[in-house]
Amino acid sequence: MxxxxxxxxxxxxxxxxxxxxxxxxxxxxxxxxxxxxxxxxxxxxxxxxxxxxxxxxxxxxxxxxxxxxxxxxxxxxxxxxxxxxxxxxxxxxxxxxxxxxxxxxxxxxxxxxxxxxxxxxxxxxxxxxxxxxxxxxxxxxxxxxxxxxxxxxxxxxxxxxxxxxxxxxxxxxxxxxxxxxxxxxxxxxxxxxxxxxxxxxxxxxxxxxxxxxxxxxxxxxxxxxxxxxxxxxxxxxxxxxxxxxxxxxxxxxxxxxxxxxxxxxxxxxxxxxxxxxxxxxxxxxxxxxxxxxxxxxxxxxxxxxxxxxxxxxxxxxxxxxxxxxxxxxxxxxEPPLPAEWRPSAVEESLLELTGLWHWGPSPYHLRVLPNGWLDLSPATGAGRASRFRPLGDDRWLGLDGYYAGETLAVTRDAEGCPHHLDLATFVFTRTPYDASAPVPGGVDERGWQPAGADESEG
Structure with a gap:
């Protein structure tokens, strides 16, 4: 009441x-x-x-x-x-x-x-x-x-x-x-x-x-x-x-x-x-x-x-x-009170997905939500943020935002560790434009350089 x-x-x-x-x-x-x-x-x-x-x-x-x-x-x-x-x-x-x-x-x-x-x-x-x-x-x-x-x-x-x-x-x-x-x-x-x-x-x-x-x-x-x-x-x-x-x-x-x-x-x-x-x-x-x-x-x-x-x-x-x-x-x-926060069990395979990822040079945070859901959001400012529901086999379905309906897939390395994420053709890597990942268009073999360095070599 x-x-x-x-x-x-x-x-x-x-x-x-x-x-x-x-x-x-x-x-x-x-x-x-x-x-x-x-x-x-x-x-x-x-x-x-x-x-x-x-x-x-x-x-x-x-x-x-x-x-x-x-x-x-x-x-x-x-x-x-x-x-x-x-x-x-x-x-x-x-x-x-x-x-x-x-x-x-x-x-x-x-x-x-x-x-x-x-x-x-x-x-x-x-x-x-x-x-x-x-x-x-x-x-x-x-x-x-x-x-x-x-x-x-x-x-x-x-x-x-x-x-x-x-x-x-x-x-x-x-x-x-x-x-x-x-x-x-x-x-x-x-x-x-x-x-x-x-x-x-x-x-x-x-x-x-x-x-x-x-x-x-x-x-x-x-x-x-x-x-x-x-x-x-x-x-x-x-x-x-x-x-x-x-x-x-x-x-x-x-x-x-x-x-x-x-x-x-x-x-x-x-x-x-x-x-x-x-x-x-x-x-x-x-x-x-x-x-x-x-x-x-x-x-x-x-x-x-x-x-x-x-x-x-x-x-x-x-x-x-x-x-x-x-x-x-x-x-x-009478503002409704938020539900109390309580610790919950999380699969270790999900914990290793969390943290910092990069879409090109843009940093994103991946968080685990209850029931094995994921939240992918820009680390700073506004941008393309979405929640994802698990589909099984390292795949999640986008529920809202720009990626609603799209599939987030995790690709693992030979040791089974998460290497990169594939989301609607966008590749997310642990470091910006990781050359070891299949970044669309490839990554310049010279790597990161001071501004104008490529022009001076021409």
Whole structure:
């Protein structure tokens, strides 16, 4: 739990937003290290304060759960992210777009389904949706730019249904909600739930908003959830993934695939997750809006502090800024403590790799990390730094930075001692440009000389 002073600061931020946004009700929570550590509510649902099990519509947060199922299919080998859609859902007018482009809103598809506004109109079948999506509904060249597409997630819902042999909703329930114990999340409101309202812009009166089954567009924003369930999902996005996905896959989902350059480059999109720079933090999660509702889940994977928020109003509440502020305030008031350092066993073959290496004349330090990982960083200043995960047989895989995805290999001498490193064609040696190593281009046989010495000999 948090300190009383921290809890009061969070409550005041929530209360101020509820008043300034004129929300009939507003609930929020903070998650840290996978646990719900604070929650509060303002306003009323059915004449009483909402609680952590009161359902709100979460809108486009639904997309992230659908994306998790797509990534499970990828990890199972049922599809590749670079597969064209037509390989799995033939018969569309945009079959050349890839699964990855659909996940990251880079497919170029129209933002909304043709016809009446889908968020306020009961939806039809996939056959009807597909028939409405002609060539004119491709608004941009695939891969050209970020263009948010609700339609794209309707398409992904159909892809999931075909590969799983059931509905997208059944797949999300069986593969995400049930394993994560998100037992209250559902496609239609049940039990205690908030009613969606539009608040008049110039008077303190409200208008009920409609709620319906969006049909083939439902994967773009159908689900309802509560504080308890969405807190668990927030922890999942931060890396507490349970058995649903490997943490490396969720980290891949958090990588920026496209940047939203409609203004300052403060936001982007990964594989089903929104990415936001706010308050000096890089957050991952998703916002959601449907007529009558706003929702948000965000987490800072670096501190493992996240937040969720729900409001039953169509507009007015700064749901993303509220969520980002709650995360920053929790970390500012109670910074997470670093894990205690403890000595650990290290294989001798790794110890002899550590120390100073040189890429040409540039010095680098190689350090051993837990679990046999390595860290290669410039000895001074900024430069190409990466961490590496062991692959076996003196080979490591780059995880981040310039060398992400590249292989670091150790070459040993006749006595079995490390002689040089080979990293993406770059040779690292114990001394600068060691002539005994296969340095690309060779090493001048005259060795190191005073500046200008080679010119004077000419």
């Amino acid at each position: 948090l300190l009383p002073t921290t809890e009061f600061a969070l409550l005041r931020r929530l209360a101020t937003e509820q008043v300034s946004g004129r929300a009939p009700s507003l609930v929020a929570a903070v998650v840290r290290d996978g646990e719900l550590v604070w929650s509060a509510a303002r306003g009323e649902v059915d004449s009483a304060a909402p609680d952590n099990l009161t359902l709100y519509r979460i809108g486009s947060i639904t997309k992230s759960l659908v994306a998790a199922v797509v990534m499970r299919l990828r990890d199972e080998g049922r599809l590749h992210l670079n597969d064209p859609l037509e390989a799995h859902v033939p018969g569309t007018s945009f079959g050349s777009v890839t699964v990855a482009q659909l996940l990251s809103h880079a497919s170029g598809l129209t933002s909304e389904s043709p016809g009446a506004w889908w968020e306020r109109t009961p939806g039809g079948s996939w056959t009807e949706l597909n028939a409405s999506l002609g060539p004119a509904e491709v608004k941009h060249r695939a891969g050209r730019r970020f263009h948010y597409s609700n339609v794209g997630y309707g398409v992904l819902g159909e892809l999931v249904a075909r590969l799983r042999g059931g509905s997208w909703l059944e797949a999300v329930h069986d593969e995400v909600l049930r394993p994560l114990e998100m037992s209250h999340t559902t496609d239609r409101p049940s039990g205690r739930h908030a009613k969606g309202y539009a608040v008049h812009p110039f008077a303190d009166v409200v208008l009920p908003e409609p709620e319906h089954d969006a049909g083939a567009m439902a994967p773009a924003g159908q689900l309802w959830s509560c504080v308890d369930d969405l807190a668990r999902w927030t922890a999942f996005v931060g890396g507490d993934t349970g058995e649903v996905l490997h943490p490396d896959t969720v980290a891949e989902m958090r990588e920026a695939a496209v940047i939203d350059d409609s203004g300052a480059w403060n936001s982007g999109y990964g594989l089903g997750l929104q990415l936001v720079h706010a308050n000096g933090k890089r957050l991952a999660g998703h916002t959601g809006s449907m007529p009558g509702f706003l929702a948000c889940t965000m987490i800072d994977p670096a501190t493992r502090t996240g937040a969720v928020a729900f409001a039953n109003t169509t507009s007015g509440v700064g749901i993303l800024s509220l969520t980002a502020d709650l995360i920053a305030m929790a970390d500012d008031h």
